[in-house]
Amino acid sequence: MHDFDFQNARYLFTDVDDTLTTDGRLRPETYSALWRLADAGIIIIPVTGGCAGWCDQIIRTWPVQAVIGEGGSFYFSRAANGSVDCRYWAERESHKADRLAIIEAISALNPALDIALSKDHHFRLVDVAIDYNQDRRLSDAQVREVMQELLNRGFRVKKSSIHINVAQGTFDKCAMTRRLAAELFNLSTEELKAQSVFIGDAPNDESMFAFFPQSVGVANIVPHLDQLKCRPAYVTSRRCGAGFVELADQWLASIALPGSVTRK
Structure with missing residues (x-):
């Protein structure tokens, strides 16, 4: 990942299971990395196959602006007053x-x-x-x-x-990501691609790897690569949450370089 370009990156879309978690647990260094990114002005949106109950906890307690759940079937977002809204793909x-x-x-x-x-x-x-x-x-x-x-x-x-x-339906992680970006942040498709990073670990992340030029797989994606027609552009050297920390450290180091601007 030495040539990864974070120059225009402002949004981080991240899978949860085995990308943020390690052996089923969210380790403190990974959770700290989320906060360090958020404090640097990065807008974080988890994109997970996880259930609505999990997503409700994430949107209320993690440093994230929104969370896409159940493979793209809905997203939760948080208003400035702290209230949570749910928008479904269909009725x-x-x-x-x-x-x-x-x-x-x-x-x-x-x-x-x-x-x-x-x-x-x-x-x-x-x-x-x-x-x-x-x-x-x-x-x-x-x-x-x-x-x-x-x-x-x-x-x-x-x-x-x-x-x-x-x-059932036409949604997936990427389709709902594009809808969320337009509805919450007024981003066009090209703006979303240019300003975002995605990190994931599994075959159900393939639509995201295909869409985002700046896509990353944590190291535990390697056994799945033969199943993927569209692969991540980069793969971390470490697995699961440690791989996420690897990405976060490199991103934050690029923000700290002379001449860079912290995005608040």
Whole structure:
């Protein structure tokens, strides 16, 4: 990452699971890196497959301006007075109907696969998450079978580092990122690309890697690279949260250079 150009970067979009977290935990040095970036004027927006319950906690307690959740199906933003607003990709009622259809389809899959929904299932608003690598373990072959069966039924299926996320609709992480940027910050597509950095770790980040020229994968993305048609422009030397700290340190060092301007 020695030639990474932070000159025009003002916005940081970041995945959460296994990008900010390390072995399921948010380590203090990673959380500190978020605050150091925010204090330097960087606008931080997590973009996660994580549930609405998690996103509510993030928007209320982390140094972030907004958070995109459940793979791009909604975003939470915080007003100047501290109140939180939620904007869905489509109508809330249509999302509820889609979710019921997904749960019904999952229940009809091969019982031998021993599929379990994620523990955060009841805190989700739009998508449905199947646990394959968090509290439960599915083999690579089982993951492929589950994903293909659900794709055959017409659902949108993405794999994070811990879940298989299933949804209906045209949204994904990148589509909602572009909508959020226009609605909250009045950014055009080209302005968003020029002023942003994205960092992630998994196949469900591929649309972000494809969109952002300044894209970064933490080192634990390496086993997934063969699955990606669009890869990150850079890969950190360290994994998970330590890789995020690596990016933050380099970004903050560039801001501290003579002639640079802290963005407040």
